[in-house]
Amino acid sequence: MRLSSMADYAVVAMSAAARHCGSTRVSATQLAEETGLPIPTVQKLVSLLSAAGLLHSVRGVKGGLQLARPAAAISLADIVEAVEGPIALTACVESSRHDCALEKSCTVRPHWPIVNEALRGALADVPLSRLARLEPAPMEQPA
Template sequence: MKLSTKGRYGVRAMFDLALHEGDGPIPLRSIAERQNISEHYLEQLISTLRNEGFVESVRGAHGGYMLAKNPEEITIGHIIRALEGPISLADCVAGEESNCDRSSNCVVELVWNQVKEGIDEVLDSITLEDIRQEAINAKQEGEQHGYMYHI
């Protein structure tokens, strides 16, 4: 399984919003520049995340985007599933129709299901607040040791 740019860039954009929470609405251009993501592509991702209830938009001269929920309420799993769909290694554990003629008595399906559950568990255990705190701590450590930390 490999995440597409949708999932990876979506997590980066949401992380950026979490990092700047409390600064008011963040213009899309600012997120795109900081995260090195095409503004046009980011627009598409943010639209999906807004439709899923994770982001809200503010119109006007000082408009932009903000998290619709607290960072501790949004997991990486929420973001990935909103942008990528169900997480799985095989169709038989994704809840999709399988063309496999062994699906009714497949022992290997148990393995794929356990892997899926493990991935879900990890992604659902990490919140935007967790990675926001990691970034803040790393930045503070970097300042103490005289090197620059980039987010």
């Protein structure tokens, strides 16, 4: 599985926005400059992330963008879903999709929701506050 470029860019942009958390608001232009993303891409991401309730936009002289909630309360899953929609490895788990030739005889289909929930859970366990650190945290050792 691989994230789309837009989902990847959304994580990059949100991480940059999180580094401004608690200080001044940041503009889309500033996010583009800090991340190296094209301004039109950042503007599209701002729209998607705002619609998902992850970013808040304030107009005016002291306006700009800010996280809609603390970085620790925003997960990697939240960001990916804002751009990609629900996290799923296969399309067959969507009740409206019936384009698989194996649908009627597939014995694996009932198990995909379990896999998808495990994947979503793993992404939900990664807070934006961790992704926004300039230095990566050391890998946790299993107990």
